[in-house]
Amino acid sequence: MIYFDNSATTLPLPEVLETYHKVNEQFFANPSSLHHLGSNAERLMDRTRQSIAQQLEVESGEIVFTSGGTEGNNLAIKGIALEHQSRGKHMITSQTEHPSVLEAFRGLEQLGFEITYVNVDDKGKVNPADIKRYIRYDTILISIMSVNNELGTIQPIEEIGQIASQYPKLYFHVDHVQGIGKIPLSLKRAKVDLCTLSGHKIHGLKGTGVLMVRQGIRIFPLFHGGGHEGNKRSGTENLPGMVAFAKALRLIKEKESNHMGGLKSIYHYFIEKLRDIDEIVINSSPEGAPHIINVSVPGVKPEVMIHVLADKEIFISSKSACSSKQPDVSSVLKACKLEQSVTTSALRISLSYQNTQVEVDQFINEFIKAVRYLKDKKGRY
Template sequence: MIYLDNSATTKPHPEVLKSFQQVSDKFFANPSSIHHLGGETEKLLLKAKQQAAQILQVDPEEIIFTSGGTEGNNIAIKGIALQHQGRGKHIITSEIEHPSVYEACKSLEQLGFEITYLPVDQNGVVSIEELEKSIRNDTILISIMHVNNEIGTIQPIKKIGEIANKYPKLFFHVDHVQGLGKIPVDLKRYGIDLCTMSGHKINGLKGTGILYKSKRTKLFPLFHGGEQEGNVRSGTENLAGAVAMVKALRLIQERQKNEKNKLYNLQRYLREELEKIEGVEINSPPHGALHIMNFSVPGIKPEVMIHILGEQDIYISTKSACSSKHLDESRIVTACGLGIERSKSALRVSLSYDNTQEELEIFLNKFKKAIQQLKEVME
């Protein structure tokens, strides 16, 4: 099997699975229980927070364990909106956000919030000047992703953070799901108030994640109940998931440090070879994230290509896994102004540190044959 859909999900690391199993077996008590076993479970939960905070260079009370990116983004965006609507109902985001940000903002429009969706250039990058001009007295939140999940654009979040910091009553949220383990972020130095991370994108488990919430940031909780996670996310904590998330975080940070060149070489090889194939248009920017490559073959339906490759045990994708069942054009490619034909035929290869050049060689060979085969059928 050649798996090239790592931006949708990654294969769990054996050590992550082992840690989940061990904690599930030995520390199964409710951390809120007052008996000894509950106390031991709570201690492990606090230790997991301390370890996550150490890795991310923040304070333990700024770590909230979640079920992943969608929940983290919704808690951050709606939590700010509902808590601070008394002094403003204006939010700034971009046209190419992940559905869990984009649709969360759309839902707030129904509650009377006004959303500015910043346009992007051909590379998918927002304009710093346009962003700054969009800030108003009633702006309470800027939510901009770090790395785009479809085309790999890296947004200038450090510069955005510097701008946001000029406005003390304005909060800055970053969806860091695709950047985690690939591109380092200094949460404190970049002026980020809220940052979303997901376990299953970094060889962790589905249903695990972290929301970083700075000490100054107050959120209205979306769940009410037992006041867990600093009264931001009520519900019995998924301790085994939290420990597994921290394990995945530690492992991916090590790989980011030691194997960045490997990912760079794989991406460079893939881009160079795709550029040689007649009829292929590359949608990913030249200086985007190293693990994402988006390209189109205008005239060929992406689902047909994915099916042909899948029959040969090669797995790629179209767009966000959260919206890939909708077989219309890519909202992201369209927003970049690359045209409807490229938008309707966009494909995505997303790499992990485990992929090899040999796998890419096989994929490219099968991909070229598939293009030829489909063109012959169309003739």
């Protein structure tokens, strides 16, 4: 099996699974319980929060545990909007954000908020000058992802953070789900106020994640109840998931420190091999994140190519679920103003530190055969 769909989800590491099972067995008590079993669980939760904070170079009180990227993004965006709407109801994002960001903003538009969706260039990159130009007296939030989940485009987060920091009542949120462990980002230096992370993108478990919220920033909770997580996210704490997330984060940060050169080498080798295939278009920039490559095969439906490769035990993805009644247009590539033949035939190849050059060669061999077969069949299978 060759698995190149790591931006959809990653294979949980054995160490992470072992940690999860061990905590489930030994610290099953509710951390809010007053007896000593609950106290032991609470102490482990506190140590876990401190561990994550150290990895992210933030304060432990700034860590809010969530169920993953979608909840984290919704909590950040809606939490700021609902808590600070008396300051203003204008917010800024880009046209190429993850659906959990875009749909959160569209939901807020129904509540009377005004959202500016900033344009991107042909590689999906935001111009910080455009963001600055759209800031108004009533702007309360800017939300920009660190790495685009389809193209791998790295956004100028530090530049945007510096701009946002010039406006005292304006908060800056970063969806760092695709970037963590793959690109360096100092949340402090970039002046990020809220940051979303997800466990299953870093060889952790689904249903685990973190939202970093700078001290002193109030957000309106999505869940009301017992006041857990500093009144930001009520609900009995998923302690095994928290500890598993901390383990996955530590391991991916170690990979970033010690094996980034290997990942970049495979990424650039992959790009060079793809350039030799005349029938495809490479949409990603070579300066993008070293784990996401977006290509199009004009004239071939993405789902057909995915099924052909899956029959060979090779797994990649397109941008989203496909529809049999309308073209599978990538909204991200469309926002980049690429041709329709490119936006309707996009495929995403996403790597992990576990992938090898041998797998790349095997993929290229089967991919070329599939491309030429499907071109002859005019995209049918």
